[in-house]
Amino acid sequence: MAQVDPKSLIRIARENGGTEAAQPLDLGVRVRELRKERDWTLEQAAKQAGLARSTLSKIENGQMSPTYEALKKLAVGLGISVPQLFTPPSKGQVNGRMTVNRSGEGAVHITTTYEHELLADQLTRKQMLPYRARIRARSMDDFDGWVRHDGEEFLYVLTGTVRLYTEFYEPVEMKRGDSAYYDGSMGHNVISTSAEDATILWVTSLA
DSSP states (O other): OOBOOTTHHHHHHHHHHOOOOOOOOOHHHHHHHHHHHTTOOHHHHHHHHTOOHHHHHHHHTTSOOOOHHHHHHHHHHHTSOGGGGGSOOSSOSOOSOOOOOOTTOSEEEEOSSEEEEEOSTTOSSOSEEEEEEEEOOOSGGGSSSOBOOSSEEEEEEEESEEEEEESSSOOEEEETTOEEEEETTSOEEEEEOSSSOEEEEEEEEOO
């Protein structure tokens, strides 16, 4: 199998995850969504904003461009700031996503130090990169310097024992059930200290 540097896993995940260009925000649609989130009728929302029902209806249907004064009234009535009228919801409207990896079904990438099995590889736009790793390295000499990358990382020991080396801390001996959470931009490497290659679960943030 191809040799893949551990630092490239995040790049692989981002390439596989794909991105979508943001669509222009429709003010009318946004105002309607905000109104319906509050379970208000046109009359109720117009009253809260101090606008005529017909004016609000035209705004929602894209039949008129509101003045700044009307936008201020709308924002006050909805209990938000004017910029929030032009800002999409902070969380994407993607609900109920799920994927299942059976044992051994993950995409495998092998290096001289680690054997990675990428999990949930089918999901796009993930915020986390989960992967199972078999630790082949037995010494820091097996590495070509520190591994560093963006984001934060969580490590959980599944089998065997490992030693976690980090740039700013003393090495940590870890056994099955132990875990660590650290800054991915801090240099870090892991070696097996058990007779058999240890296995760990790694979860790296992609955001």
